[in-house]
Amino acid sequence: MTRPKIGIVDDEASMRDALVALLSANQFDPVPMANISEFHATERSTALDLVLIDLQLRDESGLSLAMDIRRTKDLPIVMLTGRGDETDKIVGLEIGADDYMLKPFNPRELVARIRAVLRRYGKSPEALSVPPDDTRLRFGRLTVDQKQRILIDETETEILLTNAEYRLLDYFLSRPNEIIPRVELLSELGSDLTKYVDRTVDVLILRLRRKIEENPSKPVHLQTRRGQGYVFIMDPARSVD
Structure with a gap:
């Protein structure tokens, strides 16, 4: 059964590595990217099923990337943030992010959230196999x-x-x-x-x-x-x- 491909846009190498390990262990195919340019390069050759976006990218805006995605494609978005910034959270919801979580997050909860979003879009193996x-x-x-x-x-x-x-x-x-x-x-x-x-x-x-x-x-x-x-x-x- 094909594993859903999950994009990870985060400029912290340690966080990318942790997410890759977590997703791999839970039957996902993680695709790590360090910045927005890498995302755009990757999406041209890889069909992602969902993307995790860090709001606070170095010298870049995770919100801008999410807005660009929502304008051009129907790709599920889960936003990650280490800040307790009310404005970013509200804007993220208003632009159509499917979910978001604060860092540090509970790994099991993040996996559950990802699976729920994939089911919503009919992209998970479970959703496709159950009538x-x-x-x-x-x-x-x-x-x-x-x-x-x-x-x-x-x-x-x-x-x-x-x-x-x-x-x-x-x-x-x-x-x-x-x-x-x-x-x-x-x-x-x-x-x-x-x-x-x-x-x-x-x-x-x-x-x-x-x-x-x-x-x-x-x-x-x-x-x-x-x-x-x-x-x-x-x-x-x-x-x-």
Whole structure:
């Protein structure tokens, strides 16, 4: 079975070596690169399935590379950063990065995140070898296929979500019509979001609303309860106090 090719763009040789060892041990084919130029040279001859990008590259911007990738191709992106910089995290989410982790990270968690993103894009061997079942949840005109981890509309057209957006939606669907405090959303999204809670959650909520609501400024499904948290309404005809 073909191993997914994972690009690693990081200017620290020790970090690249560590990631190569970790990914190799977990059935991935790592492709290490020290800078943006090496990435562009590599992608011309190698079909990558996902790329890990360090935000703080020496004299270069990992965010700029991520933006360039998102403009030109549908390549999954997981961003790595050693800084607790709120702006970089928010920008990374807004440009469409599928996930991000803070250094130092838990190796098992990083592997799990990579596998989740690959499943989202249908790029993992597991996703390709397991046929879809009928595990679907419908709300309004949209349906979530929880086996394939995709969101589709009434014409069976996929609405692309980043991994963070899907995780948030899936969590809401597991607790429909229930007011969920912001701190619980933070816990579900992961320990790497322990800082700058309000702004990060707000960004993800806003982005998700743009994809699931007819009118994001007047949401009928993903609603805010001021001072309490958020609630996901499966049936808009039903009110939640």
